[in-house]
Amino acid sequence: MNAAELLADAKVVLLDFDGPVTLLMPPPMNGEVADALRDVLRQHGAATGFPETTDHLAVLRWTAQHARSALEDVERAADELEVEAALRAVPTRGSAELLAHCREQRKPVVVVSNNAAVAVRAYLERWELADAVAGIVGRPQGHPERMKPRPDMIHDALALRGAVPGEAVLIGDSVTDIEVAQATGVQSIGYAKTPRRGEELAVAGADALAATITNLLLASGE
Structure with a gap:
């Protein structure tokens, strides 16, 4: 079919x-959001090892696997930034x-x-x-x-x-x-x-x- x-x-x-x-997040916004999540990881002491990517979802996945103690804060930041993006996005x-x-x-x-x-x-x-x-x-x-x-x-x-x-x-x-x-x-x-x-x-x-x-x-x- x-x-x-x-x-x-x-x-x-x-x-x-x-x-x-x-x-939702056209460039360069996608990279900026990924950077913001990496900044939260750094605040939790994760200085190295996280993915250098413009995909913030990849940063979230990495956090769940390697820095679980930071996940709540990283996820909260992701939610907030996604909402900001959604309020600017067009169909x-x-x-x-x-x-x-x-x-x-x-x-x-x-x-x-x-x-x-x-x-x-x-x-x-x-x-x-x-x-x-x-x-x-x-x-x-x-x-x-x-x-x-x-x-x-x-x-x-x-x-x-x-x-x-x-x-x-x-x-x-x-x-x-x-x-x-x-x-x-x-x-x-x-x-x-x-x-x-x-x-x-x-x-x-x-x-x-x-x-x-x-x-x-x-x-x-x-």
């Missing part, structure tokens, strides 16, 4: 947040229309994000989209090791709607989204925002690709 057919066939839509809904083109389409079709949408649920909620409320979402499964507080591509969050999202994997489709823009969809038996639509990303998602095993969210809607007859 193509992307539009997968969307039409699904009873529940699992939607990644950062990318398909909004670009990915077509994302609001996708939510409206799913609501009209009585397809509940559950946002499944490695970002904090409070940040997702702040964004949705700012853009008056909260009523278009049936649930939010955000980063497991205190347990960043359970983030995607671990299957836990997908299981939680399915349980929230009383659904089984074969009734759901996951729309995401990262290889980890495709990996977790395969691990849980959920169909996947890769949001291929660039040709290179499309190649990566295809290699990872995406069931279908959509170059834009708008194209996905147009193919669905919107």
